Amino acid sequence: MGGLNSAAAAKIKEICARYKNENTPLMMILSDIQNEYGYIPLEVQELVSKETGISVAEIYGVVTFYSFFSLTPKGKYVIGCCLGTACYVKGAQNVIDKFSEELKIQPGETTDDGMFTLDALRCIGACGIAPAVSINGKVYPKMDAAQVPGVINDLCLEYKEKEGQNA
Numbered sequence: 001m002g003g004l005n006s007a008a009a010a011k012i013k014e015i016c017a018r019y020k021n022e023n024t025p026l027m028m029i030l031s032d033i034q035n036e037y038g039y040i041p042l043e044v045q046e047l048v049s050k051e052t053g054i055s056v057a058e059i060y061g062v063v064t065f066y067s068f069f070s071l072t073p074k075g076k077y078v079i080g081c082c083l084g085t086a087c088y089v090k091g092a093q094n095v096i097d098k099f100s101e102e103l104k105i106q107p108g109e110t111t112d113d114g115m116f117t118l119d120a121l122r123c124i125g126a127c128g129i130a131p132a133v134s135i136n137g138k139v140y141p142k143m144d145a146a147q148v149p150g151v152i153n154d155l156c157l158e159y160k161e162k163e164g165q166n167a
């Protein structure tokens, strides 16, 4: 968000106002902000606190508890490797290690070019096709470390194609 400009502040105030009649508006407000901006930095939490009267401590607690919320910008592609039991026993650690090696980032980090974020997830409900990887919501079944470079390559190509279409 690069400093909270007046347009962003106005938008956040508007999101807070949307739920002013709800008993427990915090999750809805934070979800809308996450969807709008992709992350919820501290300065935004402070503004939400001012608008709603909910303490920054409580807001911070929610943002950091739910993995859906993020304090920092996420990459264009968010690669979530499941490390739940079913995936783990089928070699999920090798898969996430390979993503980590190829992208030169650790789980929880984003590449410098803003393309990829790598996340370690708990069971994503796809145990039958373990090890499972979810990339921007699309589930890749029975992943193998050897497939990782190809998947990254395909995503880069897909992104370039999209960029070309928007140019």
Ligand code: FES
Binding pocket: 082, 083, 084, 085, 086, 087, 088, 122, 123, 124, 125, 126, 127, 128, 130, 131, 132
């Ligand atoms: S443990 Fe990975 S999908 Fe369930």
